[in-house]
Amino acid sequence: MTNKEKYKQAFSTMHISDEFSVEVKKMITTNKKPKLNRLVASIAAFVLIVGSATMAYATDFCGIQRTLQLWIHGEQTNATIQFDGNGNYDLNYIDDEGNSKHQGGGGVAFDVFGNERPLTEEELMEQMAAPDVVYEEDGSVWVYWFNQKIDITDKFENNICYVKLENGDKTLYMTVRYENGYSTSPHKYIIP
Known part of the structure; x- marks a missing residue:
């Protein structure tokens, strides 16, 4: 005889009282509602997670x-x-x-x-945020840096211009080569 059969034989003489079976039925019927609520909450959480992931992907595209x-x-x-x-x-x-x-x-x-x-x-x-040198159609040359607009058209000697830029406590020394770029340094003018 197996253990399963021994347990069946030992407990076969026991009977559940009517009061106990009524309580079991109450528990079964009241537990159906939370299972439904958990199912709805699980579905809502899934939709929220998938929706957030899609939105994050779309934002970072x-x-x-x-x-x-x-x-x-x-x-x-x-x-x-x-x-x-x-x-x-x-x-x-x-x-x-x-x-x-x-x-x-x-x-x-x-x-x-x-x-x-x-x-x-x-x-x-x-x-x-670096300075910008703009060559206008009228032949003028301008340096823009923050709120500054500096006309450097007449400052070129041998196609090179030196400009000291100041904005609050920040100072830049700028060397501009006419139509050939520029360089800046916070310490001194850079010799081309």
């Missing part, structure tokens, strides 16, 4: 957009910027004439071991 204020051509401008996480950015803004403008950029840096890495968001923001 091609990077995260931010709206911020930048100095563009001496004017503080609201711009939407999107970083792609690979050292690049896309910038969109409305200029003072109401035209939609697009600008993009990016770059790489090298670590101490000579390995190339994409620029971080902070480095890209620093790059966008």
Whole structure:
């Protein structure tokens, strides 16, 4: 005789009282409602999780957009910027004439071991805050930095111009080569 058969034989003489069976039926009928509530809650949680994951994916598709204020051509401008996480950015803004403008950029840096890495968001923001040299159609040359607009057209000697820029406690010494780029330093003018 197996253990199962022994248990059946031992407990076969026992009977459940009528009061106990009524209590069991009450418990079964009242427990159906919480099971239904748990099922509904589980489905709602599943939908919420899947919906959040989809929204997070859609938000991060091609990077995260931010709206911020930048100095563009001496004017503080609201711009939407999107970083792609690979050292690049896309910038969109409305200029003072109401035209939609697009600008993009990016770059790489090298670590101490000579390995190339994409620029971080902070480095890209620093790059966008750098002075800008603009050559106008009328022949004039302007330097824009924060809220400053400096006409440097008449300051060139042998196609080189030196400009000292100050913004609060920050000073930049700028060397501009006519139509051939510029360099800056916080310490002194860079000799071309």
